[in-house]
Amino acid sequence: MMHVAVIGSGTMGNGIAHVFAQHGFSVALIDINQPALDKGLLTISKNIDRQVSKGSLTEADKADTLARIQTHTSIAEGVRNVALVVEAATENVELKLQIFRDLDQYAPQEAILASNTSSISITKIAAVTKRPSQVIGMHFMNPVPVMKLVEVIRGYATSDAVTQQVMDLSQQLGKTPTEVNDYPGFVANRILMPMINEAIISLFEGVAGVEEIDTVMKLGMAHPMGPLQLADFIGLDVCLAILRVLHDGLGNPKYAPCPLLVNMVMAGRLGVKSGEGFYQYTAGSKELVVAERFRK
Numbered sequence: 001m002m003h004v005a006v007i008g009s010g011t012m013g014n015g016i017a018h019v020f021a022q023h024g025f026s027v028a029l030i031d032i033n034q035p036a037l038d039k040g041l042l043t044i045s046k047n048i049d050r051q052v053s054k055g056s057l058t059e060a061d062k063a064d065t066l067a068r069i070q071t072h073t074s075i076a077e078g079v080r081n082v083a084l085v086v087e088a089a090t091e092n093v094e095l096k097l098q099i100f101r102d103l104d105q106y107a108p109q110e111a112i113l114a115s116n117t118s119s120i121s122i123t124k125i126a127a128v129t130k131r132p133s134q135v136i137g138m139h140f141m142n143p144v145p146v147m148k149l150v151e152v153i154r155g156y157a158t159s160d161a162v163t164q165q166v167m168d169l170s171q172q173l174g175k176t177p178t179e180v181n182d183y184p185g186f187v188a189n190r191i192l193m194p195m196i197n198e199a200i201i202s203l204f205e206g207v208a209g210v211e212e213i214d215t216v217m218k219l220g221m222a223h224p225m226g227p228l229q230l231a232d233f234i235g236l237d238v239c240l241a242i243l244r245v246l247h248d249g250l251g252n253p254k255y256a257p258c259p260l261l262v263n264m265v266m267a268g269r270l271g272v273k274s275g276e277g278f279y280q281y282t283a284g285s286k287e288l289v290v291a292e293r294f295r296k
């Protein structure tokens with residue numbers, strides 16, 4: 001049984017641990033404290049229950065999956081004997097660079113070190129290690145157990161052999177890996193974020209209202225969710241941070257974040273997580289209600 005470590009048991013980390021364990025890997029799940037790990041395990045358990053109720057997994061699969069996950073609060077301890085580490089800690093450059101210095105020190109020399117970062121350069125992360133040819137991006141999509149894509153990002157020094165191993169491993173998880181090179185935003189966010197930004201600019205310039213913009217994209221382009229609702233889900237602070245990475249990294253004014261997005265983030269209107277973005281969110285209600293500010 002191949003042994004892997006996942007750093008971070010938040011939204012993405014618990015999903016990544018879940019899919020590895022479900023597909024027979026033994027997983028060391030690592031976070032900074034036990035409550036964070038317990039919360040991650042609880043989410044995994046609830047998500048497996050959903051798979052069981054749909055008939056895609058059995059109760060026995062659930063027990064086996066959970067039994068393959070061990071938790072740790074120390075990187076040094078958790079990454080001993082692993083063949084692969086997938087880092088899914090908070091999106092912060094300094095934090096990730098320190099984690100990769102630690103991983104380089106404590107993980108076996110031949111281990112592959114992957115990051116699930118949405119926007120930080122894989123080449124920059126690799127450069128703080130003594131094994132840049134074994135550092136790679138493994139960008140899962142949210143929710144991880146459901147979404148099929150893994151964007152596999154080759155840093156400047158990532159080797160062909162490591163890229164192939166990660167492509168193969170992603171397939172073993174039932175995912176479809178897609179190889180891309182390491183430039184700002186990779187492919188997913190380089191295309192998604194300008195679309196979201198353009199939707200916000202259309203609202204800002206009065207071209208149409210919130211519901212109209214989302215309806216055009218849902219019904220006209222067969223998107224499952226409109227771009228403004230999607231921005232609320234992702235978090236407007238996260239969208240702004242990624243647009244700034246594109247703008248700074250590519251130096252093209254077309255990536256400049258819309259002033260309305262900047263204002264909303266400054267005002268703490270971050271979308272679902274703050275209770276209000278382009279829509280307003282009330283606990284327990286599934287109805288989609290446009291935020292008062294944007295009502296006609």
Ligand SMILES: NC(=O)c1ccc[n+]([C@@H]2O[C@H](COP(=O)([O-])OP(=O)(O)OC[C@H]3O[C@@H](n4cnc5c(N)ncnc54)[C@H](O)[C@@H]3O)[C@@H](O)[C@H]2O)c1
Nearest residue numbers: 008009010011012013031032088089090091116117118142
């Ligand atoms: N949320 C998404 O939709 C999404 C999608 C794709 C990629 N990502 C990327 O995945 C990564 C994680 O995002 P998330 O949404 O799961 O964040 P999150 O805030 O839900 O979880 C981050 C976890 O990392 C833990 N952590 C922080 N410092 C740590 C350390 N030193 N060691 C171990 N654990 C540590 C935190 O305690 C927390 O549990 C980020 O790089 C993000 O860009 C997120």
